[in-house]
Amino acid sequence: MNLQDIKQRFEIIGNSPLLNIALETAVKVAATDITVLINGESGVGKEAFSKIIHALSNRKHGPFIAVNCGAIPEGTIDSELFGHEKGSFTGAHDTRKGYFETVSGGTIFLDEIGELPLETQARLLRILESGEFIKVGSSKVQKTDVRIVAATNKDLMDLSYKGKFREDLYYRLSTVPIKVPSLRDRKEDIHILFRKFSADFAEKYRSKPVTLEGDALQILQHYSWPGNIRQLKNIAEQLSVLDEDKIVNGPELSRVLPPEKPGLPMLIGSHAPEQQFSERDIFYKVLYDLRKDLSDLKSIVFDLMQGNQMANSNEVAKNFNSNFVREEMNTNQSNNNFVSIPTPVSNNSSPQIIDITEAQAEPESLSLEDKEIELIRKSLKKHNGKRKKAAQELGISERTLYRKIKQYDLE
Secondary structure, eight states: OOHHHHHHHHTOOOOOHHHHHHHHHHHHHHTSOOOEEEEOOTTSOHHHHHHHHHHTSTTTTSOEEEEEGGGSOTTTHHHHHHEEOTTSSTTOOSOEEOHHHHTTTSEEEEETGGGSOHHHHHHHHHHHHHSEEEOBTOOOEEEOOOEEEEEESSOHHHHHHTTSSOHHHHHHHTTEEEEOOOGGGOGGGHHHHHHHHHHHHHHHHTSOOOEEOHHHHHHHHHSOOTTHHHHHHHHHHHHHHHOSSSEEOHHHHHHHSOOOOOOOOOOOSTTSOGGGSOHHHHHHHHHHHHHHHHHHHHHHHHHHHTTOHHHHHHHHHHHSOHHHHHHHHHHTTTOSOEEEEOOSSOTTSOOEEEEOHHHHSOOOOOOHHHHHHHHHHHHHHHTTTOHHHHHHHHTSOHHHHHHHHHHTTOO
16 A cells, blocks of 8 residues: 555645655554654644554554543543552442453554653553553453554653653653654645645535635745644634635634744753753853863963063952962962962952962863863762752753763762
């Protein structure tokens, strides 16, 4: 069966290259029993891909069920998925079979899988690894033969970094990932989809199909469609019901389209979300700031050595905290090359000592690994070995810090 036949059979509309890639992947994986993770924004049609995978698989004669994990309360989701024994909790008046028991031999589609509680994720991982599960309130191990197709509109790896999704479960689910493109990434299909929906609603309401004038078509194709295909279908139905002559121009279409949210600038600094910056970006920023401070300090020291102490004393006070200079003095007490500089803060204060060997030495190493090790050691020493506080200061997760400590043998 070629791709065009599959589109006709399952009413998939569009010729976007990204859509075709997703469909081709679904067709190739359907004949296997591999677990599939479908990624895509809300409203792009992820459930349609799960039905394609089931219908083209060896389980096509078995049962298929779609479960929205985000719509089931946390307190009852284990009972829904795995079943429960009579009297296992308040309201459990009878023994009940869960979806994994009733769908054995078929396919279960777990939509919004990122909403599963961690305890339920552990139960699901056991099914993926051994096909075994235990009903709520039971101690008897049962077997099931179910193919799992999962879907999410969230970044599960990011959730795993935050401790909200099991990393081992993520890797078991995403054996074959399928990315369903958003509607704004397949602009060439927007008008085709709109005409299809308009024809369907014209038949349903026994009216003429809606047609778009040129300016309305431009608006349709350049709109961001945050609700994707579901939103486009709703707009087509709204126009089919409300527009009398069924010929829509730009202003008429704009009135029914929700206003687009303005783009928000990316936050930079301590208030920015951690996920916007990679670990390498954070270290480069720290190293860049450190090198800039050292370069400025060298320049001032050289000026002072040439007899410009008084001219530059205000610059010293302005650009450097005296504590930083004292820390450098304490660090280099074992060396003999020191220069005495009058402290610009007070006329009565004692002179500060700055080590000038740094200015005369060879350029420091720019190895990212060396600087990374140095920063980690300093942060751990500063916080007396407390990794959580050290990780927060470095701007990385505690898990990443632990991995770096192992990698560089900094135990």
